[in-house]
Every structure is written in C-alpha cells, then in structure tokens.
Amino acid sequence: MNIIITTRCHKLCDFCFMGDLRNNAITDMTFEDFKKCIAELISHNIWTVNLLGGEATLHPQLIDFIEYASSQGMRIALITNLLYSDGFIDFANQNSYMFEPIMVNTDIPGNYQKGHYEWFMKNLSRIDWKPKPSEKNPKKMKPHLNWFGRITLGLDMKEDMYDYLFDYKPYGLDTLGISLDMTVPRKHFINNTALGDILVKIVRRFKDGGITVLQDGCGMPLCMFTDEHRKILATHLRYVNSGCSFAVDVLPNLEVIPCMMLQHIRARFEDGLKKITDDFSKLHKNVDAQECTDCPHFYKICAGFCLNGRI
Ligand code: SF4
Numbered sequence: 115m116n117i118i119i120t121t122r123c124h125k126l127c128d129f130c131f132m133g134d135l136r137n138n139a140i141t142d143m144t145f146e147d148f149k150k151c152i153a154e155l156i157s158h159n160i161w162t163v164n165l166l167g168g169e170a171t172l173h174p175q176l177i178d179f180i181e182y183a184s185s186q187g188m189r190i191a192l193i194t195n196l197l198y199s200d201g202f203i204d205f206a207n208q209n210s211y212m213f214e215p216i217m218v219n220t221d222i223p224g225n226y227q228k229g230h231y232e233w234f235m236k237n238l239s240r241i242d243w244k245p246k247p248s249e250k251n252p253k254k255m256k257p258h259l260n261w262f263g264r265i266t267l268g269l270d271m272k273e274d275m276y277d278y279l280f281d282y283k284p285y286g287l288d289t290l291g292i293s294l295d296m297t298v299p300r301k302h303f304i305n306n307t308a309l310g311d312i313l314v315k316i317v318r319r320f321k322d323g324g325i326t327v328l329q330d331g332c333g334m335p336l337c338m339f340t341d342e343h344r345k346i347l348a349t350h351l352r353y354v355n356s357g358c359s360f361a362v363d364v365l366p367n368l369e370v371i372p373c374m375m376l377q378h379i380r381a382r383f384e385d386g387l388k389k390i391t392d393d394f395s396k397l398h399k400n401v402d403a404q405e406c407t408d409c410p411h412f413y414k415i416c417a418g419f420c421l422n423g424r425i
C-alpha cells in the first residue's frame with residue numbers, strides 16, 4: 115500500500131502519474147489519519163509502508179511520521195526526488211535502519227529547473243551509503259543507508275540517454291529500477307518491438323556497467339519483446355512482470371484509489387483494506403480487451419498491461 119502523504123511537489127516531471135492531484139487542494143495528510151493507516155497495515159500483518167507524494171519530504175511532519183511508524187515496528191520505503199533539506203539527510207543517515215530502502219526518482223540533468231540539479235547532486239553526495247559492520251554480526255558488512263535509483267522510460271527512450279546515471283556510482287548507485295511511463299497511451303507500447311529493442315539495450319548497458327537492474331512498478335507488455343529479448347531480460351533483470359497489479363494509493367484525505375492512473379475509481383479508507391482490495395481486484399475482470407483480444411498472454415500473464423482508460 116502506498117500512502118500519499120502530500121500532493122505537493124516542486125518538480126514538474128513529464129512522466130508524473132499525479133495529473134490533477136499534483137499540488138491540488140488536498141495537500142497534506144494529518145498525523146491522526148497517518149496513524150489510522152499504520153494501524154490498518156499492522157492489522158493485516160504488513161510491516162513495510164511506502165511513503166510518497168507529490169514529494170513526500172515536503173510534508174512538514176515527515177520525520178514525525180517516520181519515527182511513529184518505526185516505533186510501531188514498521189520500516190519505511192520512501193520514494194523521493196532527493197530535493198530535500200540537509201536536516202532530513204542527517205536524520206536519514208543517522209536512522210538508516212528505519213528505511214527499506216529510499217527510492218530516488220532521477221531525471222535527465224537538463225530537465226531540472228535552475229539550481230535543482232546542483233541541489234540533487236549535493237544531496238546525493240551527502241547520503242551515507244558506505245557499508246558498515248552489522249550490529250548483530252560485526253564481522254558482516256552491510257550497506258548503511260540503502261538506496262536505489264529509478265528511471266521512467268517513455269517513447270523518447272534512447273540507448274545512451276541514461277548514461278548520466280553512471281556518474282552516480284561513486285555515490286553508491288548499484289541498483290536501478292526501471293518502469294514505463296504510463297501517462298503514454300498504451301497503444302504506443304503494444305507490439306512495439308522497436309521500443310522493446312531499445313529497452314533491452316538500456317538494460318544490457320547498465321548490467322554490463324555493473325548496475326543491477328530491476329523492473330519497478332507496473333508491468334511491461336510482453337508483446338513489446340521478441341523471444342530473443344525475453345531471454346536477455348530473464349538473465350539481465352532482477353524482477354520482471356507483464357501484468358497490472360494495483361498499488362492501492364491512500365490519498366491525504368483518506369480516499370483510496372487503485373493507482374494514480376485510475377484516480378476516477380475511489381473507495382473510502384474507513385471500509386478497510388480487505389474490502390478495498392477485494393473491490394479493486396474485481397476491476398481486472400471488467401477489462402475491455404481492445405487490441406489484446408487475440409493475444410494468448412492476455413489474462414494469463416499480461417492481464418491487460420495497463421488498465422488505464424480501459425475500465
Ligand atoms: S495482452 Fe498481449 S497484446 Fe495485450 S499488452 Fe499484454 S502481451 Fe501485449
């Protein structure tokens with residue numbers, strides 16, 4: 115479950131899923147509502163919570179939220195653009211055990227507004243990631259503040275377009291999550307093996323350059339790849355999937371949506387996580403198959419790739 119603790123953000127990424135929710139009037143979740151979310155997760159034996167926004171670190175009580183969740187035995191997976199204050203970096207470095215992990219959305223350097231890329235790089239250089247002896251077993255070294263980078267691939271993807279990420283290796287980048295830009299109409303990806311070919315080249319480039327690549331987020335349509343591509347992905351990607359499984363996003367006002375791209379479908383948090391996930395899972399059965407009708411993978415593997423606009 116993702117908790118959107120704020121809709122505020124100071125970036126304007128082209129690939130942002132937020133749409134009209136970004137910087138809207140709902141803004142920040144209250145501490146009381148955050149506690150309700152944590153209690154609901156614990157009642158379902160879930161011990162990691164994804165915090166995001168907008169830009170989650172713009173929430174003025176973020177540290178209180180993290181300390182509270184940690185005091186309840188939970189670990190925090192934080193999704194961030196890394197444009198945050200020195201104070202938060204100090205907190206994260208000193209309390210690395212609370213995070214699992216920090217996921218850093220990266221953008222092409224030229225896409226940042228004035229001063230933001232320098233801010234990003236300054237923060238990257240301040241992350242204390244270097245492995246340290248484990249408290250339980252001092253002979254074992256483990257990464258201190260665990261973080262990995264993420265990129266969102268769109269129709270304009272090029273093989274060498276993300277090479278700037280190799281510059282982040284000295285700051286501890288060893289894992290990269292890739293996902294497709296779901297704001298692009300899905301018809302552009304279906305059966306588009308030319309794009310699949312570039313995507314596979316990007317994956318190989320990072321793997322060969324010593325960076326572990328995993329698929330992070332929504333599924334990628336199987337039909338984007340030839341059999342040869344699929345063989346490469348099976349050995350070069352740590353995780354890969356071709357389906358759609360809703361993240362379940364709780365908004366700051368406690369409305370719940372299946373994912374950002376399906377914001378028109380809403381449930382109430384008060385109905386409880388079990389009812390919400392049961393209701394959302396029924397949506398998969400109402401998919402208009404459109405261009406996937408003849409695909410042998412439909413439902414079995416792909417489940418319609420992106421259901422946005424189809425239910
Ligand atoms: S169901 Fe088949 S044709 Fe449709 S997106 Fe998935 S793999 Fe492609």
Ligand code: SF4
Nearest residue numbers: 332358373420421422
């Ligand atoms: S409908 Fe499914 S695949 Fe599409 S954006 Fe939402 S979770 Fe991802």
